[in-house]
Amino acid sequence: MTRPRLSAVAVVGAVVGFAGLMHVVRRRKLARHPDFFRAKVVLITGASSGIGRALAIALAERGAYLVLAARRMERLTRVADECRFISPDSEVLVVQTDVSEQAQLEALVGQALDRFGHIDILINNAGIMTGGHYEAYNIAALREQIEVNLLAAMILTRLVLPHMLRRRAGHIVNVSSVQGRYALPFSVPYGVSKYGLIGLGDGLRRELKGSGVTVTTLCPGATASEMVAPAVEGFRRMPAQLFEPAEIAEMSLKAIRQGRAELYGDWMLLPVVWISAIFPGALDWAYKLSWPDEFVEMQRKRSVMPEEEGV
Numbered sequence: 001m002t003r004p005r006l007s008a009v010a011v012v013g014a015v016v017g018f019a020g021l022m023h024v025v026r027r028r029k030l031a032r033h034p035d036f037f038r039a040k041v042v043l044i045t046g047a048s049s050g051i052g053r054a055l056a057i058a059l060a061e062r063g064a065y066l067v068l069a070a071r072r073m074e075r076l077t078r079v080a081d082e083c084r085f086i087s088p089d090s091e092v093l094v095v096q097t098d099v100s101e102q103a104q105l106e107a108l109v110g111q112a113l114d115r116f117g118h119i120d121i122l123i124n125n126a127g128i129m130t131g132g133h134y135e136a137y138n139i140a141a142l143r144e145q146i147e148v149n150l151l152a153a154m155i156l157t158r159l160v161l162p163h164m165l166r167r168r169a170g171h172i173v174n175v176s177s178v179q180g181r182y183a184l185p186f187s188v189p190y191g192v193s194k195y196g197l198i199g200l201g202d203g204l205r206r207e208l209k210g211s212g213v214t215v216t217t218l219c220p221g222a223t224a225s226e227m228v229a230p231a232v233e234g235f236r237r238m239p240a241q242l243f244e245p246a247e248i249a250e251m252s253l254k255a256i257r258q259g260r261a262e263l264y265g266d267w268m269l270l271p272v273v274w275i276s277a278i279f280p281g282a283l284d285w286a287y288k289l290s291w292p293d294e295f296v297e298m299q300r301k302r303s304v305m306p307e308e309e310g311v
């Protein structure tokens with residue numbers, strides 16, 4: 001009877017020991033590379049607002065060279081001006097890009113390479129969040145959700161990777177979400193796109209072992225950006241955290257420096273993610289504890305009825 005108890009203690013001890021060891025290794029990596037981002041060329045999609053903008057500013061503070069992409073040129077130019085003000089030595093290239101257009105992605109990579117000769121870090125951050133009852137989804141909206149959040153990241157990675165492999169150096173960063181491990185109701189296509197990004201990161205990381213190219217998947221928790229603006233007050237009431245984009249940017253840069261496989265902004269959501277992975281269906285109700293009614297309602301109301309909009 002004592003045997004199972006002993007082995008359970010040994011397993012817990014091994015897990016805690018391994019986590020402790022990883023922590024020490026990560027801290028040492030951070031201490032070794034204080035100037036990690038200086039003069040690194042970083043391409044960020046979706047840099048005109050929210051997490052993308054915060055990443056651009058945090059990278060400018062560290063002396064990185066930036067390629068900023070998004071559709072809203074006025075917003076993008078403003079972010080570029082902020083970066084140049086913070087770091088007059090940093091070079092910033094702004095490229096108006098709709099990431100759902102392959103030709104514009106090709107032009108973006110072409111302009112970045114013309115200007116800087118290489119790309120050290122690609123951050124696939126651009127994203128939209130559609131919502132609604134799945135049965136009422138407009139098919140065009142389904143396509144757009146996948147094209148912007150997932151296909152664009154796949155194509156950009158495909159365009160940039162040969163250059164990184166030739167130099168045997170580079171880092172691909174995909175901004176997924178906790179919804180990439182625990183999909184929510186009334187946001188199903190968004191969840192699908194974020195699950196896809198996790199698959200992209202996991203597969204590529206294994207394929208690229210030993211190539212010099214690193215892959216990191218970021219899963220921010222709820223972040224006070226335009227994307228969730230109508231539900232921000234609701235998030236503040238929940239036990240899970242609501243982050244500022246700047247906090248997510250700081251955590252993300254740390255994870256990139258450490259070469260981490262995956263980062264969760266909000267560790268409180270990890271038990272939900274892990275338990276659901278082992279026992280799918282066991283925690284189908286748990287989203288009510290962490291995502292406010294306002295958010296679920298915001299997403300539900302986005303429903304586009306096919307008879308109004310055309311399927």
Ligand SMILES: NC(=O)c1ccc[n+]([C@@H]2O[C@H](COP(=O)([O-])OP(=O)(O)OC[C@H]3O[C@@H](n4cnc5c(N)ncnc54)[C@H](OP(=O)(O)O)[C@@H]3O)[C@@H](O)[C@H]2O)c1
Nearest residue numbers: 046048049050051070071072098099126127222223225227
């Ligand atoms: N906020 C959260 O709670 C949260 C949580 C987990 C993950 N995320 C993820 O974090 C990423 C950034 O989102 P955010 O929260 O910072 O929201 P946000 O402020 O709405 O930023 C979204 C960015 O994506 C860009 N974008 C959207 N469609 C685009 C297109 N077709 N072509 C080029 N750029 C496009 C937008 O720029 P333009 O409109 O100017 O093109 C904007 O810069 C997204 O991938 C999102 O899914 C957010």
